[in-house]
């Protein structure tokens with residue numbers, strides 16, 4: 001897979017200590033990276049050969065090509 005072609009998404013932290021957790025692609029689904037964002041910090045990332053899913057923990061705004069969604073806590 002061309003790693004430059006994955007969809008981008010944006011996470012904006014609305015509180016300190018938001019975790020953006022990347023989950024591995026393939027048979028094994030496990031955490032491979034956790035990025036901690038503080039309030040107002042923004043992470044711009046892609047789905048890649050290594051990352052097929054992302055879990056967001058904490059209060060954040062998530063923007064994707066499907067639209068925007070906020071976590072509720």
Ligand code: TRP
Nearest residue numbers: 021022033045046047048050051
């Ligand atoms: N090394 C990871 C990868 O190439 C970096 C990464 C990309 C990532 N997208 C992510 C880490 C989303 C956490 C969440 O797949």
